[in-house]
Each structure stands twice: as C-alpha cells, then as structure tokens.
Amino acid sequence: MVSGACVLDPSVERKSAAVVEASKADVSGVAVSGDFVMPVSAFGVATSACGAAASTTVVGVVFAGEEEPQPQSPIATIMPKLRNVRIRSSMEGDARNRLARSAAARVDTSEETGPRLNRYAGWCCGGRGLEQDSGMENGTNPDDNQGDFLHRTVPRWGKRVYRVGLAPSFGLPSEGIREALEGPINYIFWGQRYKAATGVLRDLLPKHRERLVIATGPTFAYFKGQVRKAIERSLRTLNTDYLDVVQIFWAGKMSALTAGVEAELVKLREEGKARTIGLSIHDRPRAGRLAEQSIYDLLMIRYNAAHPGAEKDIFPQLGARKPIVISYTATSWRKLLKAPKGWDGPAATAGDCYRFVLGNPNVDVVLCGPKNTQELRDNLRAIEQGPLSVDEMARMRTFGKAVHG
Numbered sequence: 555m556v557s558g559a560c561v562l563d564p565s566v567e568r569k570s571a572a573v574v575e576a577s578k579a580d581v582s583g584v585a586v587s588g589d590f591v592m593p594v595s596a597f598g599v600a601t602s603a604c605g606a607a608a609s610t611t612v613v614g615v616v617f618a619g620e621e622e623p624q625p626q627s628p629i630a631t632i633m634p635k636l637r638n639v640r641i642r643s644s645m646e647g648d649a650r651n652r653l654a655r656s657a658a659a660r661v662d663t664s665e666e667t668g669p670r671l672n673r674y675a676g677w678c679c680g681g682r683g684l685e686q687d688s689g690m691e692n693g694t695n696p697d698d699n700q701g702d703f704l705h706r707t708v709p710r711w712g713k714r715v716y717r718v719g720l721a722p723s724f725g726l727p728s729e730g731i732r733e734a735l736e737g738p739i740n741y742i743f744w745g746q747r748y749k750a751a752t753g754v755l756r757d758l759l760p761k762h763r764e765r766l767v768i769a770t771g772p773t774f775a776y777f778k779g780q781v782r783k784a785i786e787r788s789l790r791t792l793n794t795d796y797l798d799v800v801q802i803f804w805a806g807k808m809s810a811l812t813a814g815v816e817a818e819l820v821k822l823r824e825e826g827k828a829r830t831i832g833l834s835i836h837d838r839p840r841a842g843r844l845a846e847q848s849i850y851d852l853l854m855i856r857y858n859a860a861h862p863g864a865e866k867d868i869f870p871q872l873g874a875r876k877p878i879v880i881s882y883t884a885t886s887w888r889k890l891l892k893a894p895k896g897w898d899g900p901a902a903t904a905g906d907c908y909r910f911v912l913g914n915p916n917v918d919v920v921l922c923g924p925k926n927t928q929e930l931r932d933n934l935r936a937i938e939q940g941p942l943s944v945d946e947m948a949r950m951r952t953f954g955k956a957v958h959g
Contacts, residue, residue: 703940704738706918708767708878710830710851711798715741715767717912718937719880721923722751730927732758738934741767741919743880746791755792768792769799769832769880775809778818785822799852800828805835816849823851830878838867845871852878857917859902859910859954860886869916882921884911886957894956902953904929905936910950913941 707714719741720726720734728750735742735758744751759766772784785800800822802809809815811833822828832852835841841853845868857864858881872879884907885891893901902910911920924930942950 703912708918710878711767713767715919717919718908719743719919719921721921722748724923725925726930728754730924730930733927734930735766740765743921744768744770752791759792759794763794767798769801770797771801771803775802775815778814781815781818785827789827796827796829798829799832801832801834801852801854803834805833820849838863842868842871845875845877846873850877852880854880854882856883857881857911858884858886858890858907859950860890860958862954872916878918879916880919880921881911881917884908884920889957890954897956902950903936904933906950908933908937909942913947
C-alpha cells in the first residue's frame with residue numbers, strides 16, 4: 555500500500571502534522587486546500603484537484619510505504635505537477651543513504667523511516683516543503699537547510715535548489731545539458747549566446763518552469779535601456795513570463811551601479827519579471843558592503859581554495875539580509891587541477907574543488923562548467939560523496955595556498 559498527501563495550500567504549517575498522519579491511513583491519499591484535509595479515494599482524484607485551478611500552487615506530497623510506484627500508476631501521473639517531494643519509506647542501510655545523497659527532493663527521515671527516491675522525484679525538487687520556512691521572507695533559511703549538503707531552500711525563489719548549478723559555457727553539448735537539467739541540477743546560468751542551452755530550456759520550460767532556476771542578465775549594463783532590452787529579449791527567447799535571477803555582470807567593468815541601472819533592476823523585480831536581482835563582482839570589500847546594505851538579493855562571487863578571501867571580506871557581512879550567494883570558478887580556472895611547482899603530492903580534482911566550496915554554508919550554489927557529458931557525470935558523482943573530511947579540507951587549504959603562490 556502506498557499512500558500520500560497532495561498539498562494545495564502553501565500555508566500548511568498548522569496542518570502538516572495532520573497531513574502526515576492522514577498519509578499513514580488506509581487511504582490512497584489526502585488533498586489539502588485552505589482549512590480542509592480531504593480524503594480522496596484515489597490519486598487520480600487528487601490529480602484532478604491539483605489541476606483544478608490555475609492559481610493553485612501544488613507544494614508537495616508525502617509518501618508512506620515500501621513499494622515504488624509504477625510508471626503508469628496514478629501516483630506517477632501526479633508527480634510532474636509537484637514542486638517538492640517528501641518521501642517516507644522503510645528502506646534501510648547503504649541503499650537508503652545512497653538514494654538520500656542523490657535525492658532531488660526534500661527527504662523525510664523522521665519516525666524511524668528512511669528516505670526513498672524514485673525516478674520521478676527529479677522532476678519535483680525545488681519549492682518549499684510541507685512546513686513553512688520559519689517566517690523567513692528573504693534570503694535562505696539556514697535552519698531548514700541544516701545538514702543538507704546538496705540542497706538549499708531559497709524562499710526568494712520559492713524553490714528548493716540543488717547546490718550545484720550549470721554554466722553551459724565550456725562546450726557541454728545539448729545532450730549533456732538536458733541530462734543535467736533532467737537530473738539533479740535545476741539552477742542554470744544562461745545567456746543568449748548559449749544556443750545549445752536555449753534549445754533545451756525552450757523544450758523543458760513548458761512543463762518544468764517551477765522547478766528550474768534561470769539566472770541571466772545583460773552582457774553590458776551601463777544604462778538602464780541596456781538592462782530592459784536584454785531582459786525583455788530573454789523573456790521572449792525562453793517564452794517565459796519571469797526570470798528567477800536578473801543580474802548585471804562584473805560590476806565596475808561590464809556594468810555600472812548607476813541610479814538608472816539600479817532603478818531599472820528594481821522595476822523588473824516589482825513587475826514580477828525578475829524574482830531576484832543581483833550582480834557578479836570581483837571587488838570583495840565592495841561586495842561586503844553591498845551584502846550589508848543594497849538593493850541586491852544575490853551576489854555572484856569568486857570563491858575557491860586558492861582565493862578564499864570571501865571568508866573575511868564578504869561572508870561575515872551577510873548579516874540579517876542574507877543575500878543569496880552564488881560561487882563561480884571553483885577550480886580557479888582549472889589552476890587547482892594542476893600541481894604547482896614544488897608540490898609533493900597529487901593535485902586536486904574538480905570534485906574536491908566543488909566539495910570545498912559547498913563545505914561553506916554561506917554558499918548557496920556553486921557553478922559547474924563541464925566540457926562534456928562524462929565530465930558532468932564525474933563531477934556529480936564526486937559531489938555526492940558529501941562534505942570533505944577535516945583532513946581533506948585542511949589539505950585543500952594548504953594546496954590552495956600553494957597554487958595561489
């Protein structure tokens with residue numbers, strides 16, 4: 555017997571316990587809408603209920619049971635409609651832990667039950683779980699993310715994101731981009747010049763817009779008209795009505811933080827065309843000041859074992875605002891993948907570099923730029939090992955200093 559709960563109302567903190575209890579009952583499922591917890595006789599009914607109103611946001615589902623749903627079962631048909639999944643199962647041991655590491659969904663391990671992942675869960679990650687985010691209206695919720703190395707709930711996006719994002723700018727073919735986005739990755743740093751990624755996104759977005767997080771921006775942003783023109787074009791290209799991140803690039807070099815540019819960014823956010831606004835920046839002290847007080851919801855910064863300066867200049871300044879932090883060049887433009895002169899021992903692997911960055915809880919997403927599909931797979935396999943050990947982290951810091959010189 556597999557049972558579940560289809561949650562229609564995001565304000566379910568007071569009802570979450572009732573949903574979990576109902577999901578254990580000898581029924582096919584329960585639908586939750588408004589103040590009602592309504593038993594349904596089959597998941598087909600729940601599917602109809604979830605799709606009944608265009609304004610309804612389907613937030614999650616709870617499963618209880620040991621059997622994996624079959625591809626054509628009523629449960630399977632509801633999965634693509636969901637923005638998040640929480641799974642209960644009696645699966646034990648190494649298999650449970652392996653699935654938990656690769657789970658593209660929130661995993662519920664309470665009440666002596668272990669996580670279970672079926673092949674549909676990858677379409678359902680992102681979004682809030684059954685509980686509210688402890689009143690957090692902005693930034694990220696550290697309590698909700700505690701202990702989850704691979705995922706981060708970001709209320710500003712209303713999504714749960716895999717902490718490795720895709721930068722399709724180093725030659726990854728469309729097949730690899732599709733594999734990444736149909737797999738665990740749901741954050742993509744996209745631009746008009748990434749033609750392969752554009753085709754994949756246009757194909758996936760009609761069904762999976764609320765799972766994917768799209769970050770983009772104008773190539774140059776010295777004037778507000780450049781910002782507006784680029785974003786309107788991006789919306790048309792992807793045939794979407796909003797972008798999760800609109801950012802300006804390399805503040806001070808490829809963009810200027812003028813009153814006009816910033817006003818246009820705020821206007822795009824107010825219009826709902828940008829859920830968050832941000833910038834990439836190399837000037838760490840300035841980034842620290844912007845983290846403390848600015849219009850920006852997101853900072854894209856350089857952070858790796860060879861350049862850990864953000865630990866001093868930026869991360870302590872995140873404070874109460876808690877802007878989203880995106881890290882790039884985890885391998886220091888591949889310099890960390892080669893042993894420097896005089897280094898006695900192996901160089902770091904790309905997986906070591908990504909795990910180093912993800913080991914810092916201030917980082918929400920680290921960008922990954924594989925050259926081919928095999929490199930993508932190797933990177934994800936390494937990341938799924940989880941955090942570096944204390945000794946591995948110490949070695950990475952020592953190696954990073956040697957690389958930096």
